[in-house]
Amino acid sequence: MLLNITVKGPEATQLGYLLGKHPDKYQTKELNFGLAHIFFPEANATSCTATLLMDIDTTQEMRQSRRDHFGRNANIKAGLDQYVNDRAYVTSSLLTTAISKVYSSALNGTCKFNPQLIDRTWDIQVELATVCVKGNADLIGRLFSPLGYTCKYEQVLLDENFPNWGNSPYYHLHLRTQNTIQQVLQQLYILLPVLDNQKHYYFKEDEVSKLLSKSSNWLDSHPESDLITRRYFGYKKSYQKAVQNVLQPPTEKPAETTANTEEESLTLHQLRHERVTQVLLEKGVKTVLDLGCSSGKLLQRLQQETSFTRLTGADVAAEALHIAARRLNLDHRQNQNPDPRTGLIHAALTYEDERFHGYDAALLVEVIEHLDPERLPALEEVVFGAAQPGIVVITTPNVEYNTLFPKLAAGTFRHADHRFEWDRKTFRSWAKQTAQRQGYSYDLYPLGEEHPIHGAPSQMAVFTRT
Numbered sequence: 001m002l003l004n005i006t007v008k009g010p011e012a013t014q015l016g017y018l019l020g021k022h023p024d025k026y027q028t029k030e031l032n033f034g035l036a037h038i039f040f041p042e043a044n045a046t047s048c049t050a051t052l053l054m055d056i057d058t059t060q061e062m063r064q065s066r067r068d069h070f071g072r073n074a075n076i077k078a079g080l081d082q083y084v085n086d087r088a089y090v091t092s093s094l095l096t097t098a099i100s101k102v103y104s105s106a107l108n109g110t111c112k113f114n115p116q117l118i119d120r121t122w123d124i125q126v127e128l129a130t131v132c133v134k135g136n137a138d139l140i141g142r143l144f145s146p147l148g149y150t151c152k153y154e155q156v157l158l159d160e161n162f163p164n165w166g167n168s169p170y171y172h173l174h175l176r177t178q179n180t181i182q183q184v185l186q187q188l189y190i191l192l193p194v195l196d197n198q199k200h201y202y203f204k205e206d207e208v209s210k211l212l213s214k215s216s217n218w219l220d221s222h223p224e225s226d227l228i229t230r231r232y233f234g235y236k237k238s239y240q241k242a243v244q245n246v247l248q249p250p251t252e253k254p255a256e257t258t259a260n261t262e263e264e265s266l267t268l269h270q271l272r273h274e275r276v277t278q279v280l281l282e283k284g285v286k287t288v289l290d291l292g293c294s295s296g297k298l299l300q301r302l303q304q305e306t307s308f309t310r311l312t313g314a315d316v317a318a319e320a321l322h323i324a325a326r327r328l329n330l331d332h333r334q335n336q337n338p339d340p341r342t343g344l345i346h347a348a349l350t351y352e353d354e355r356f357h358g359y360d361a362a363l364l365v366e367v368i369e370h371l372d373p374e375r376l377p378a379l380e381e382v383v384f385g386a387a388q389p390g391i392v393v394i395t396t397p398n399v400e401y402n403t404l405f406p407k408l409a410a411g412t413f414r415h416a417d418h419r420f421e422w423d424r425k426t427f428r429s430w431a432k433q434t435a436q437r438q439g440y441s442y443d444l445y446p447l448g449e450e451h452p453i454h455g456a457p458s459q460m461a462v463f464t465r466t
Helices: 014-019 059-062 073-080 093-102 117-121 138-147 181-196 206-213 225-232 237-247 268-282 297-304 318-327 374-387 399-404 424-438
Strands: 002-008 027-031 034-044 048-055 122-132 148-159 167-177 287-291 310-315 342-346 361-365 391-397 442-445 457-466
Touching: 002 014, 002 342, 014 034, 014 048, 014 117, 014 181, 027 093, 034 093, 034 237, 048 093, 073 391, 093 181, 117 181, 122 181, 122 374, 138 148, 138 167, 138 181, 167 181, 181 206, 181 225, 206 225, 206 318, 225 237, 268 297, 268 361, 268 391, 268 442, 268 457, 287 297, 297 310, 297 318, 310 318, 318 342, 361 374, 374 424, 391 399, 424 457
Parallel strands: 287 310, 287 361, 310 342, 361 391
Antiparallel strands: 002 048, 002 122, 027 034, 034 048, 122 167, 148 167, 391 457, 442 457
């Protein structure tokens, strides 16, 4: 199992600072499953190569007792249930675990002695011996090419002495890209087990945070994001849904009509953002607080309007805020000139927070239905009672319209995380009572093409403080 990382260009030996390894020294690190050897076969002013060579003790791994939640032998799924196996030689999750242990500082974006190197873009070449690909070889390009890699690979014969036996599922892989070392390591960390389609350890909940933190600026826009998520979690649906909840809200589309208008060409999700933006502009709003901002797509739309002087997103999910920071150009390591109007805060929406005060408008776009109904009074007091913005905009699905979604089973919600979905009468009643209790007037609007019986797919309430 071999990983070569080569950088080309001036001061190439500074790769040693990034990886935390001296180019003139041969080092060995002991891991739970064997030894990791690190050395530099080439280190000069214009080219430097770091080699990570793994010496895996598969017998020791096979003897470890791994059990899943049902008490089954997890070694079987990991490919470690037989003394003779390929895990010592293929670029599997054993290698990515070694990367996280041996190159931890570079993987996590730290460099003690030369911090500015973290953001430096290099001409990087990656060589991987014996990459196991479960599926067609074109999967390599489908995973790496959208991230800017040039991919070359050669399939390995099962046995060079017996070519008639045919090809193996293993490939010798060469990648080239212009990127930072951190990004390359993070992408290898995620995508190599996806190619192999198995891991040597049992999946735990922290795998969700690992995936989101190491793919925050590319997974949501990757054309194979669904495949990556499925394989990374071993097809465990609850973890896939947790990632989907952070990366993107449900993508319902309004019912098709024969009219050919720009509005109807938008997805319902986009239409909400356009309508909310229009309301804020019509009201002359300058400062906006987006509560439950998730990955920052609405804030990204609001950034396009120069009339807004302050835009703040708040969310309880740290992973979502990390993604939003990338999307909104707020990550100082990636952008030296972030938008000065925009900021993010980590906060729960059902607890009073002084940071919510002082805004012209507060937004709750497709948020309330993610709360348990008994938590809504707390949200009401936080937003209307304590923060008291001049305008509050709330959107939520209209459950009456669900029958028009052909792929939505009867009696189910549009999103797995929804705690409720209201009909128009219930939403109107809640808006009226909330406005009366808190000293606001309110107006209700449909969102999307209206059906004569079932109404619009979504509904919006605009509260104005009186």
